[in-house]
Amino acid sequence: MLARQLRSTALALALIGWGGAALAADPSLDLVAPLADYKIYVAENTAKLVEDTKAFTEAVKAGDVEKAKSLFAPTRMSYERIEPIAELFSDLDVSIDARADDFEKAEADDAFSGFHRIEHGLWEKGSTEGLEGYADKLLADVTDLDARINGLTFPPEVVVGGAAVLMEEVAATKISGEEDRYSHTDLWDFDANFEGSQKIYELLRPLIAEKEADFVAKVDGNFKAVDEVLVKYQKDGGYVSYEELTDADRNLLSTKVNTLAEDLSTLRGKLGLG
Amino acid sequence: MDDHRTLPRRALLKALALGAAAGALPALPARAQQPEQARNVDAAPQGHAESARQSVPFHGPHQAGITTPRPANGIVAAFDLVLGSLDDFERMLRLLTERAEFLTAGGPVPQRDPKLPPADSGLLGPVISPDNLTITVALGDSLFQNQPWLAGLKPARLQRMVQFRNDALDPSLCHGDMSIQFCANLQDTCLYALRDILKNLSEFVVLRWMVEGSVPPELPGPDGTTPSARNFLGFRDGSANPDATDKAAMDRIVWTGGKDEPQWAHGGSYQAVRIIRNLVERWDRTPLREQERIFGRMKHNGAPLDAPEAGERHVPDYAADPDGTATPHSAHIRLANPRTPDSQKHLMLRRPFNYSRGALKNGQLDQGLLFIAWQADLQAGFIAVQEKLNGEPLEEYIKPIGGGYFFALPGVQPGDYLGSALVTAARRS
Numbered sequence: 001m002l003a004r005q006l007r008s009t010a011l012a013l014a015l016i017g018w019g020g021a022a023l024a025a026d027p028s029l030d031l032v033a034p035l036a037d038y039k040i041y042v043a044e045n046t047a048k049l050v051e052d053t054k055a056f057t058e059a060v061k062a063g064d065v066e067k068a069k070s071l072f073a074p075t076r077m078s079y080e081r082i083e084p085i086a087e088l089f090s091d092l093d094v095s096i097d098a099r100a101d102d103f104e105k106a107e108a109d110d111a112f113s114g115f116h117r118i119e120h121g122l123w124e125k126g127s128t129e130g131l132e133g134y135a136d137k138l139l140a141d142v143t144d145l146d147a148r149i150n151g152l153t154f155p156p157e158v159v160v161g162g163a164a165v166l167m168e169e170v171a172a173t174k175i176s177g178e179e180d181r182y183s184h185t186d187l188w189d190f191d192a193n194f195e196g197s198q199k200i201y202e203l204l205r206p207l208i209a210e211k212e213a214d215f216v217a218k219v220d221g222n223f224k225a226v227d228e229v230l231v232k233y234q235k236d237g238g239y240v241s242y243e244e245l246t247d248a249d250r251n252l253l254s255t256k257v258n259t260l261a262e263d264l265s266t267l268r269g270k271l272g273l274g
Numbered sequence: 275m276d277d278h279r280t281l282p283r284r285a286l287l288k289a290l291a292l293g294a295a296a297g298a299l300p301a302l303p304a305r306a307q308q309p310e311q312a313r314n315v316d317a318a319p320q321g322h323a324e325s326a327r328q329s330v331p332f333h334g335p336h337q338a339g340i341t342t343p344r345p346a347n348g349i350v351a352a353f354d355l356v357l358g359s360l361d362d363f364e365r366m367l368r369l370l371t372e373r374a375e376f377l378t379a380g381g382p383v384p385q386r387d388p389k390l391p392p393a394d395s396g397l398l399g400p401v402i403s404p405d406n407l408t409i410t411v412a413l414g415d416s417l418f419q420n421q422p423w424l425a426g427l428k429p430a431r432l433q434r435m436v437q438f439r440n441d442a443l444d445p446s447l448c449h450g451d452m453s454i455q456f457c458a459n460l461q462d463t464c465l466y467a468l469r470d471i472l473k474n475l476s477e478f479v480v481l482r483w484m485v486e487g488s489v490p491p492e493l494p495g496p497d498g499t500t501p502s503a504r505n506f507l508g509f510r511d512g513s514a515n516p517d518a519t520d521k522a523a524m525d526r527i528v529w530t531g532g533k534d535e536p537q538w539a540h541g542g543s544y545q546a547v548r549i550i551r552n553l554v555e556r557w558d559r560t561p562l563r564e565q566e567r568i569f570g571r572m573k574h575n576g577a578p579l580d581a582p583e584a585g586e587r588h589v590p591d592y593a594a595d596p597d598g599t600a601t602p603h604s605a606h607i608r609l610a611n612p613r614t615p616d617s618q619k620h621l622m623l624r625r626p627f628n629y630s631r632g633a634l635k636n637g638q639l640d641q642g643l644l645f646i647a648w649q650a651d652l653q654a655g656f657i658a659v660q661e662k663l664n665g666e667p668l669e670e671y672i673k674p675i676g677g678g679y680f681f682a683l684p685g686v687q688p689g690d691y692l693g694s695a696l697v698t699a700a701r702r703s
Contacts (some may be wrong), residue, residue: 247354248420251480255356258476269390 031156031271034203038159041199042082046146049078053142057135060118063128072122073185073238076115079142080192081199083169084162085149092145096138099179114138116180123182157273159200166197167261175254177242187239190253191230198223201264208270215270219263222256229253325459329404332378336529336685337692339408339457340543340648341518341623344503346491347461348627350547350644351468351484352414352450352678356477360423364697366478370411371691373474377467380404394473397466405463409471410455411692412545412680417451423700429530429539429681431652435546438660440669447549447676450482455545455646461486483676485549487627487644501586502576506552506628506641507671509569510576513586514611516621527621530650530681538695541684546622546656548645549629549676555638557671568667570605578607589613606668610659620658622649645677652679 052075059068079086079097087093094102096114103109107120113134121131170193173179180186201219209216229249233240245253268274313320330338357363380402384393418428437443454471456464464486472481489503502510516523525531531540557565566573576586580600592613595601601608611617624647631640649655656679683693 251354252356254480255477262473262476265391269387272389274389 028156030207031160031204034207035154035156035159037203038200039154042085042149042154045078045082046142046149049075049142050139050146052078053139057139060122060128060131060135065122065126065128068118068128069122069183072115072119072183073180073188076185077188077192079115080189081196082149083193083196084158084165085152085154086145087165088152088158089145089148092141092148096141096145099173099181101178114141116182119180119182157268160204160268160271160273161265163197163200163204163267164261164264166193166200167257167264169193170257171254171261175250175257180242184241184243185239186242187230187233187245191239194223194226194230197260197264201267204267204271208267212270215263215266219260222260222263226253226256226260229256326403326405328406328459329379330406330408332375332409332686333688334685335541336543337408337410337682338378339410339455340625340682341524341528342408343518344489344625344627345406345457345459347459347464347486347488348455348457348644348646349461349464349468349484349486350453350455350646352482352547352680353452353454353479354482355417355451355479357421360421360697360700362478363421363423363693363700364691366475367693367697368691369475369478370471371686373471374409374411374467374692377402377470378404378407378409380407395466395469397462397469402466403463405459407456407458407463407467409467410457410545410682412453412455412682413693414450414452414678414680416449420451424696426703427536427538427696427699429536429542429544430534431544432681433652433679435677435679438674439664440672441674444675447483447485449678450680452479453545453547453678453680461488485629485631485644485676487629489627499587503628505626505643506554506630507557507565507569508573509565509571510586511626511643512624513571513576514607515624518623524623526650527655528623528648528650532650536699538699539681539684543648543650543682544652544655545680545682546645546647546649546652547677547680548674549642550645551640551642551673551675553638553671553673554641560671567602567605568671570601570607579605604667606663606666609662609666619654622647622655622659642672642675648682 052071056068056071056075059071086096094114097116098112098114099116100106100109100112100120103112106112107124112120115138117134118131118138121127121129121134170190174186174189174193177184177186179189201223205216229252230239232249233245330342332338355363355366357366382401383396385400386393413432415428415432415434418424418432434449454468456467458464458467468484472479492501492503494500502512502515505511516527518524518528528543529540530542530544560568562573566579570579570590571577571586572579572582575583577584578588578590578601580590580592580595581588590601590607590613592601592608598604598608603609611620624645626646627644629642629644634640647656684695686692686694
C-alpha cells in the first residue's frame with residue numbers, strides 16, 4: 001500500500017522533475033521505472049532509519065550503554081545504503097555522519113555530532129554521559145532527512161552515479177577502517193554501501209544487459225566476489241570487528257571496490273546521461 | 275648511454291662551460307637563456323621541447339631505469355597484488371606492459387564519449403610526451419611466498435627486508451608484492467604514469483606506499499663531466515658508483531645470472547629501496563669538519579679527504595692511511611667501500627632521489643633519501659655493505675624508516691610482455 005503510493009508519487013515527481021530537462025528523451029523514459037523503484041527503496045530505508053534511530057537514541061538517553069552499542073551498527077545501515085541521496089543534503093550529512101577528523105579540534109569540537117559522536121562516547125568513554133543532546137539532535141536530523149527526501153525529485157544522474165559514489169565512499173573512508181574507528185563496525189557499513197550500490201545497478205541492469213554483456217558479466221562477478229568475502233565475517237546476523245579482517249581480504253575488497261568504482265562510473269555515460 | 279637520446283649535447287655542454295667561465299650562469303640549463311619575453315603570471319613555467327621529446331626505449335635485454343641515466347625526478351611505489359591464479363598474474367603483466375609501452379613512448383590519449391569518464395587523468399594534456407620516462411617493475415618476496423603457483427621460482431637472493439640496528443621501520447612504508455619505479459624529467463610525468471597504472475590495473479593492485487623524490491640538476495664542470503647530485507645532507511652522492519655505461523661491469527655488478535638463479539631471472543636485478551630520513555636540522559648544526567669526517571669526503575667538491583682538491587672521482591688511497599689520519603676508519607665511504615680486492619664483490623649501482631615530505635609533529639622537516647640500489651646479488655651487494663655500515667657515526671643523523679627488497683624482471687622485447695619467462699616457467703612446473 002505504502003509502496004504503491006510511493007511508486008506513483010515517485011513516478012509523477014520523476015516525470016515532472018526532469019521531464020523538461022535537457023536530456024535525450026529516450027534514456028529518460030527508460031529510466032522512469034528504475035528511478036521510481038529506487039525512490040521506493042530510499043523511502044523504505046529512510047523510514048527504517050527513523051524507526052531504528054528512535055530506538056537507538058532512546059537507549060542512549062536511558063543510559064543503557066550495552067543496548068545502545070548493539071543498536072549502533074544496524075541503525076546506520078539504512079543511512080549507508082542510501083548515502084548518495086542523503087548526501088544531497090550536506091547540512092544533515094555533516095550533522096548525522098561527520099567523523100571527528102572533519103573538525104579541526106576533532107573529538108573536542110562541540111560541532112562534532114551525530115552517529116560518530118555517540119559512537120565515541122559509547123566505545124571510548126563507555127558512557128552515555130553528555131550524549132542526550134546529541135541523541136535528540138540525531139533523531140531530529142534523521143526525521144528531517146526522511147521528510148526532505150520524500151519531497152525530493154531524484155536527479156537521475158545522482159541516482160545512476162550513486163552506484164559508483166557508494167564505492168568511492170568505501171574506497172576513501174571505509175577500507176582504512178577509519179569510519180567506525182571506535183566501534184570497528186565498519187563491515188556493517190561495507191555491507192550497506194555494497195547493497196545500496198548493487199540495488200542501483202540491479203535496477204538499471206536490464207537497460208544495458210544486452211548491449212553490454214561483458215560489462216555486466218564483470219560487474220556481476222565483482223559484486224559476487226565481494227559477497228563471498230563479506231559472508232566469511234558474518235556473525236549473529238551482523239559482522240565481526242573490522243580488526244578481524246585479514247590483510248589479504250582487505251586487499252581483495254580494495255581491488256573489487258576500486259574496479260567496481262571504475263566500471264560503475266561509466267554507468268551514466270552508458271545510459272546517455274551527461 | 276647510447277639509448278639516451280639527447281639532442282645537441284655537445285653544443286649544450288660547450289655553452290655551459292663558457293657560461294661557467296664567465297661566471298654568469300643562470301640556475302637553469304643554457305636552453306633557458308632565451309630572449310626575455312613579457313610573460314604573465316598565468317603563463318606556465320616555460321617547458322623544453324627538447325627534454326619533453328627525450329625517450330628511453332622500454333624494450334631491451336634489461337629493463338630501463340636501472341643503468342640508464344637518472345633524470346631529475348623519480349617515484350617508487352609499492353603494491354600488494356590481488357591475484358586469484360597464474361592466469362590473473364599473466365593478465366596483469368600483459369596489461370602493465372601495454373600501459374608502460376604507451377606511457378614511455380608517448381602519443382595522443384584516446385578520446386572517449388564525453389559522457390564517460392575520460393580515459394586518463396588529463397594531467398599532461400591530450401598528447402603525452404615521453405619526457406625520459408622509465409617504468410621499472412620488480413617483484414617482492416611476499417609475492418613468491420603467497421602464491422603457490424610461483425613455488426620454487428623465487429630468485430635465489432630475494433628475501434624480506436629485515437631491520438638493521440639503526441632502523442625504525444614504519445610497517446606502512448615497508449615491503450610489497452611489487453614495486454614500480456617511475457623516473458622522468460618532470461615529476462608530473464611520473465605522477466601521470468602512476469595514476470594511469472592505478473586506474474588501469476585496479477583489478478590487481480593495491481597501493482601500499484609511495485615516495486616521490488628528485489635530484490637537483492647539476493651543471494657540467496669545466497672538463498665537461500657532470501658531477502654527482504647532492505643529497506639533502508649537502509654531500510655529493512654516488513661518486514664511487516661503478517660506470518653504468520660499462521657493459522661488462524654492469525653484467526658483473528648489476529644483472530643477475532649464474533647457475534644458482536632460476537633461468538627466468540637472468541638479466542634481472544635486485545633492487546634495494548630504503549627510505550632514509552635525514553635529521554637535517556641537527557646535521558646543519560654539526561661542524562663542517564666533523565660532517566666531512568663522517569662521510570669521508572669534502573663537502574664542497576666531494577673529493578676524498580686524502581686528496582681534498584682532487585675531485586670526487588679520485589680514488590682514495592687507504593693503504594697509505596692505515597691509521598685513518600686522513601680518512602677515519604669509521605667514515606661512511608671507507609666502511610662501505612674500503613677499496614680492497616674484496617670490495618669488488620660488494621659493488622652495487624646506486625640511483626637514489628632526495629625526498630621531502632612536509633613537516634613532522636616536532637616542527638622538524640621530514641626530508642631524506644629515497645635510496646635505490648641495484649645489484650646482481652642482493653646479499654653480496656646492499657645487505658653486506660649495510661652490515662659493514664652498522665654503527666657508523668652517520669647513524670646519529672639518519673633514520674631508515676621504510677623500503678623493501680625487490681627483484682626487477684628481466685627486460686622485454688617487442689611483442690612480448692614483462693615477466694613472460696617467469697609465467698612460462700610457472701606453467702611448466
